[in-house]
Amino acid sequence: MEPLKGLILSGGRGTRLRPITYTSAKQLVPVANKPVLFYGIEAMAAAGIEEIGIIIAPETGEEIKQVTGDGSEFGVRISYILQDEPAGLAHAVLTAEPFLGTSPFVMYLGDNLLQGGMTDLVDAFRTNEPDALILLTPVPDPENYGVAEVDADGSVKRLVEKPPEPKTDLALCGVYMFTAGIHDAARAIEPSGRGELEITDAIQFLVDGGKRVEPHIVRGWWKDTGRLDDMLEANRLVLDTIEPVVGGEMVDSTTHGRVIIEAGARLERSTVRGPAIIGAGARLSDCYIGPYTAVGPGCVIENAEVEHSILLEGSSVRQLDGRMESSLLGRNVAIGRSKGQPRAFRFMVGDNSEIGIL
Numbered sequence: 001m002e003p004l005k006g007l008i009l010s011g012g013r014g015t016r017l018r019p020i021t022y023t024s025a026k027q028l029v030p031v032a033n034k035p036v037l038f039y040g041i042e043a044m045a046a047a048g049i050e051e052i053g054i055i056i057a058p059e060t061g062e063e064i065k066q067v068t069g070d071g072s073e074f075g076v077r078i079s080y081i082l083q084d085e086p087a088g089l090a091h092a093v094l095t096a097e098p099f100l101g102t103s104p105f106v107m108y109l110g111d112n113l114l115q116g117g118m119t120d121l122v123d124a125f126r127t128n129e130p131d132a133l134i135l136l137t138p139v140p141d142p143e144n145y146g147v148a149e150v151d152a153d154g155s156v157k158r159l160v161e162k163p164p165e166p167k168t169d170l171a172l173c174g175v176y177m178f179t180a181g182i183h184d185a186a187r188a189i190e191p192s193g194r195g196e197l198e199i200t201d202a203i204q205f206l207v208d209g210g211k212r213v214e215p216h217i218v219r220g221w222w223k224d225t226g227r228l229d230d231m232l233e234a235n236r237l238v239l240d241t242i243e244p245v246v247g248g249e250m251v252d253s254t255t256h257g258r259v260i261i262e263a264g265a266r267l268e269r270s271t272v273r274g275p276a277i278i279g280a281g282a283r284l285s286d287c288y289i290g291p292y293t294a295v296g297p298g299c300v301i302e303n304a305e306v307e308h309s310i311l312l313e314g315s316s317v318r319q320l321d322g323r324m325e326s327s328l329l330g331r332n333v334a335i336g337r338s339k340g341q342p343r344a345f346r347f348m349v350g351d352n353s354e355i356g357i358l
Contacts, residue, residue: 004122004177005103006044006052006076009092010037010064010110027060027110028067029231029328030312032238033262033279033294037068040108043117045074049106053079053099055092088196090186093178102180107199109174113223113234118175121216125177131211132182132203135173137218145171146200148215156213159200161192170215172200173222181211228328235310236292239275248278257291270301279313287317290325 010027027037037054044052052071056064061082071078083095093100093107106122114135125133134156136148147166149158159172176199185205192198207213223234244258248265257274261267264280272278272289279297289295290307300316305323315329318336329335 002103003051004047004049004126005100005105006041006049007055007093007096007100007105007107008037008040008044008052008110009055009089009107010057010060028064030294030296030310031113031231031234032242033277033296035067036113036234037064037110038074039113040110041068041071041074041076041078043114043119044106044108045076046117047106047119047122049122050076051079052076053081053096054110055081055083055096057083057086086196088191089199090182090189090197090202093182093199093202094186094197097183100180100183104177104179107176107178112174113221113238114173114175114218115221115237121175121177124216128214130214131179131206132213133177134203134213134215135175135218135222136170136215137173137222138169139171140169142166142169142171146198147171150215154215156203156207156215158207159204161198161200170217173218176203181206185209231310231328232292232308232326235294236308239277239292239294242275242277244274248280248282253284262297288323290323296331 028035041052054064061080065080068078079099081096081099083092106118121133121135134148139145143162143164143166146159146161147163147168148156148170149167150170151157182202185202186197188205189197189201192201203213221237223230223237242258242260244260246255246261247263248261248267251268253267253270255272255274259272259274260277262278262280265278265282268285270284270287273291275291276289276293278284278295279299281298282295283300286303287301288305292308293306294310295301296311296313296315298314299311302318304317304320306317307323307325309325309327311329312331314332316334317324320337324335
């Protein structure tokens, strides 16, 4: 088998993460202070893939290019491929055909996280040389995913996109491996009821044509980070794997458990209970940071408690009587309480935001 290329889909609009994604690509929202997209690139690099194409959209493509670069930071070569409209995953494959050529490739959804990377999966694909290899995982709500039906011998017999009455609980994860035959399959199918060329239909075309499509059941965790709860869960899962490093300045402050304090951060009279990460240049004073919190670079937290949350770069939380938890703050967001009386709340909130006061 000739060398594999990588294809990362990073063109989605991220409507479920608004208002964060009004101003930033969802694939660049950080998990444990690293953009989600970077985890996929690093996984491909670790699996020996050297050439990666990233599908981008007109609205967010320039930002993704600027943040991600040419790939040298990851030891790979990155090409950017513009998809004019979000017309389905199979349409993205066809858009990338000039880049992919006749090479086999791994396709990875840029807002997904897969525990343990993909090295073993790539090795299995190279060794067994099927026409396609798909990753499956049991989910409690298969009606929201592409669902696979598998024969007794373990081969894939049928794929259905978001079936109202799923026959199995095996959902397609956001990682696929294909030979070049998928291009002809994508050209042969018709748009679905929602007007998209579905990758499930293209894979079904391979199955119907007698091609070998192998399933691989994911044993670890897999996360689609498209919603707030999923982002927080992915943040928790990644923070569970960190090793403690204290590179910042600690003044009358303590850490408990696995905590990363990045260089340039300064903590005064504060406690951080891990797993947690405090970004470079952050300033914390008289505060408590609880488990599963990622504080981004340059954030300021004063006289407040924060737990199970993600704070993006430059955000601040000041003078809160209660604990802020299970929250995602965008860049340069300021949360605070006025000292004036009588006590009142004052908000400036973007479209489709959600505020909970307990």
